Amino acid sequence: MSASILLRSTLPKTFPSATSRIVLRSALQVRHGSSSTTHYVPGGPIYQGTVNDPTTFPPPSKIHGSYHWAFERLLSAALVPMTAAAFATSATAYPVLDGLLGISLVMHSHMGFDSMVVDYLHKRKFPIIGRVITWTLRTATVGVLVGVYQFNTNDIGLTELIAKVWAA
Numbered sequence: 001m002s003a004s005i006l007l008r009s010t011l012p013k014t015f016p017s018a019t020s021r022i023v024l025r026s027a028l029q030v031r032h033g034s035s036s037t038t039h040y041v042p043g044g045p046i047y048q049g050t051v052n053d054p055t056t057f058p059p060p061s062k063i064h065g066s067y068h069w070a071f072e073r074l075l076s077a078a079l080v081p082m083t084a085a086a087f088a089t090s091a092t093a094y095p096v097l098d099g100l101l102g103i104s105l106v107m108h109s110h111m112g113f114d115s116m117v118v119d120y121l122h123k124r125k126f127p128i129i130g131r132v133i134t135w136t137l138r139t140a141t142v143g144v145l146v147g148v149y150q151f152n153t154n155d156i157g158l159t160e161l162i163a164k165v166w167a168a
Contacts, residue, residue: 055124072111079104086159087166098157102148105158110141 058064082101089097117137121130152158 075104075108075111079108083162086162089159094159095152095157098152098159099149101158102152103145106141106144106148109144110137113137 082097082104085094085097086101114134114137117130117133121133123130148158151161156164
């Protein structure tokens with residue numbers, strides 16, 4: 001069944017013929033535009049391929065697979081005793097704890113935000129904004145690491161800050 005017969009059968013009898021040609025032309029353009037070429041949809045993501053194309057799988061990697069998962073869990077579990085130790089100690093006696101706590105908190109946050117970017121801004125669906133957000137996150141993480149280093153070396157440090165905030 002052709003598109004014009006299908007469109008004529010769905011249109012009401014009072015529908016003007018000039019408008020039906022415009023609707024038919026745009027319907028055919030949408031049908032033609034859904035081939036394997038990429039088209040910009042105003043207000044929406046850029047889709048590459050069709051809905052029937054299989055998703056691409058990343059190449060297997062132990063570092064980004066099970067080792068990455070184990071490192072995330074180990075880092076999350078290590079934050080609990082480090083934070084408890086920050087409450088129990090003073091900042092001047094343990095500058096190493098300040099450094100470990102600062103790096104661990106920032107890396108824990110970076111991994112969480114990176115997982116959100118990977119899940120919600122997939123590069124197949126959002127090829128441009130996904131890459132921009134990924135590099136913005138990396139830049140912000142480096143900036144925060146520099147800031148934490150400056151705070152730990154030139155100011156009171158994280159453990160002293162935690163103690164002062166807790167006592168306030």
